[in-house]
Amino acid sequence: xEVTNVTEYDAIAKEKLPKMVYDYYASGAxxxxxxxxxxxxxxxxxxxxxxxxxxxxxxxTTTVLGFKISMPIMIAPxxxxxxxxxxxxxxxxxxxxxxxxxxxxxxxxxxxxxxVASTGPGIRFFQLYVYKDRNVVAQLVRRxxxxxxxxxxxxxxxxxxxxxxxxxKNRFTLPPYLTLKNFEGLDLGKMDEANxxxxxxxxxxxxxxxxxxxxxxxxxxxxxxPILVKGVITAEDTRLAIQAGAxxxxxxxxxxxxxxxxxxTIMALEEVVKAAQGxxxxxxxxxxxxxxxxxxxxALGASGIFIGRPVVFSLAAEGEAGVKKVLQMxxxxxxxxxxxxxxxxxxxxTRNHISTDWDAPRAQFAPRL
Ligand code: FNR
Numbered sequence: 129x130e131v132t133n134v135t136e137y138d139a140i141a142k143e144k145l146p147k148m149v150y151d152y153y154a155s156g157a158x159x160x161x162x163x164x165x166x167x168x169x170x171x172x173x174x175x176x177x178x179x180x181x182x183x184x185x186x187x188x189t190t191t192v193l194g195f196k197i198s199m200p201i202m203i204a205p206x207x208x209x210x211x212x213x214x215x216x217x218x219x220x221x222x223x224x225x226x227x228x229x230x231x232x233x234x235x236x237x238x239x240x241x242x243x244v245a246s247t248g249p250g251i252r253f254f255q256l257y258v259y260k261d262r263n264v265v266a267q268l269v270r271r272x273x274x275x276x277x278x279x280x281x282x283x284x285x286x287x288x289x290x291x292x293x294x295x296x297k298n299r300f301t302l303p304p305y306l307t308l309k310n311f312e313g314l315d316l317g318k319m320d321e322a323n324x325x326x327x328x329x330x331x332x333x334x335x336x337x338x339x340x341x342x343x344x345x346x347x348x349x350x351x352x353x354p355i356l357v358k359g360v361i362t363a364e365d366t367r368l369a370i371q372a373g374a375x376x377x378x379x380x381x382x383x384x385x386x387x388x389x390x391x392x393t394i395m396a397l398e399e400v401v402k403a404a405q406g407x408x409x410x411x412x413x414x415x416x417x418x419x420x421x422x423x424x425x426x427a428l429g430a431s432g433i434f435i436g437r438p439v440v441f442s443l444a445a446e447g448e449a450g451v452k453k454v455l456q457m458x459x460x461x462x463x464x465x466x467x468x469x470x471x472x473x474x475x476x477x478t479r480n481h482i483s484t485d486w487d488a489p490r491a492q493f494a495p496r497l
Contacts, residue, residue, distance in 0.1 A: 166415030198228030285359030301326030419461025
């Protein structure tokens with residue numbers, strides 16, 4: 129049957145993939161409250177569409193860190209994409225570039241920065257996990273820059289791995305025929321089996337728990353690439369990130385895979401946008417599955433959004449064609465949402481085009497007519 133929305137790829141992937149792999153992609157942390165909430169919260173934001181505006185032409189193009197893209201819908205870093213499909217990150221890179229948008233490559237990709245660059249032109253960001261061994265980090269950042277990556281997305285919500293119980297039960301580990309390609313030559317490309325989650329053990333062994341704001345400054349001394357801080361959900365940290373020289377902020381709770389019972393990202397977005405005061409762009413990821421979700425995020429002040437799971441699920445289902453289809457469906461839904469809301473360009477999307485739970489209680493106190 130024809131796939132008509134992004135969410136449908138979840139069930140197809142579940143059928144196709146080995147349980148260990150599907151569970152790794154799908155899971156959230158602990159009770160998975162935030163996982164549900166990332167979706168549910170979008171449903172509490174309603175539209176205030178404007179009518180009788182000529183919407184013959186809709187322009188979805190926008191600019192991210194100076195790079196022009198076809199729409200404010202980008203690809204979040206998700207690890208180990210070759211578990212989903214043999215072409216893994218290659219397929220994702222091609223799909224993103226043919227859609228005219230940005231792909232973020234995970235540090236833990238199963239294809240290297242050079243391999244992904246070899247797929248052809250495209251605007252790509254590199255997601256960085258900071259290893260205890262700073263030489264490893266410096267080398268990798270240099271390689272990404274040389275391979276033409278345009279920005280670093282520094283993940284700051286993972287000093288330790290969140291407790292994902294399915295991964296513990298399944299003894300999740302990277303299948304032996306794959307490696308974390310960026311680390312292959314550094315002897316850090318394999319993941320040992322553990323008597324819980326192999327990934328959690330890998331993180332405990334290699335990732336630097338002492339990472340702090342001074343390291344954001346250090347990173348700027350080793351690269352010219354702008355740094356997006358990925359994983360901010362409070363006003364306090366927004367201000368610190370800007371002070372530390374961040375070029376942008378990604379409001380993210382890591383797809384609800386780290387600390388459970390943090391708010392949905394769409395609920396945290398406006399606090400961050402207000403604290404940023406327009407000094408740097410603010411992006412969002414987490415639970416975006418519809419064009420209406422994209423619009424809501426932009427109305428709350430985001431400059432763009434990233435999608436995670438829809439990419440790995442569609443990759444599992446149909447490879448490159450699946451990822452293309454996901455981007456196309458979101459694009460069409462977003463365009464329709466803009467038209468039905470009376471917005472002809474991204475800059476016409478305003479806070480007044482939506483209403484939220486936390487707005488002045490206009491509904492409750494509206495006079496009865
Ligand atoms: C992730 N995410 C992630 N983030 C990151 O900074 N580095 C990484 O390697 C990964 N890997 C990863 C794997 C899988 C399977 C998932 C689902 C997520 C988090 C990701 O970048 C993003 O924050 C969320 O996926 C966004 O939420 P949705 O779109 O999945 O709901």
